[in-house]
Amino acid sequence: MPAGPTPWWKKTGNTTTLVGMRCEQCEQKFFPPREICPACSSKALNPIDLPASGHLVTWTVTRVLPEEHEEKEAVLGLTDFGGALVLAKIRGVEGAELEKDFLLSVELESTKIDPCHPKYSFYFVPTEKTGKKDE
Numbered sequence: 001m002p003a004g005p006t007p008w009w010k011k012t013g014n015t016t017t018l019v020g021m022r023c024e025q026c027e028q029k030f031f032p033p034r035e036i037c038p039a040c041s042s043k044a045l046n047p048i049d050l051p052a053s054g055h056l057v058t059w060t061v062t063r064v065l066p067e068e069h070e071e072k073e074a075v076l077g078l079t080d081f082g083g084a085l086v087l088a089k090i091r092g093v094e095g096a097e098l099e100k101d102f103l104l105s106v107e108l109e110s111t112k113i114d115p116c117h118p119k120y121s122f123y124f125v126p127t128e129k130t131g132k133k134d135e
Helices: none
Strands: 009-012 015-023 045-049 053-062 074-081 084-090 103-110 120-126
Touching: 009 103, 015 084, 015 103, 053 084
Parallel strands: 084 120
Antiparallel strands: 009 015, 015 045, 053 074, 053 103, 074 084, 103 120
16 A cells, blocks of 8 residues: 555546455455455455446435524435445435436535645535436
């Protein structure tokens, strides 16, 4: 594994991609990057660029949010990005509109208002061509 922390995202034009890890020993892919494989405990890991879009595996809608949230509900989705399963909030679509294999892409948002030291989080949005894998 390279020295220093592995960046967890890349931005190319308007496309954001996540950077995951692949274990050399068991070939498991995962996100976020870490120093030890969660499947086999190997330290032989390499960063990999995950695909720009992923297929929704499962999701849930929660309607119990802290009072300070503007949202009345939150949709959380577990999405497969080339073998790495990633969990995040889904925006731009209602929970009732979702179905398995719905195509989602990654968007970034700044979570700290400090231009010198920005901090980011991410969420999923429907891709322009939403639909099932075989469409």
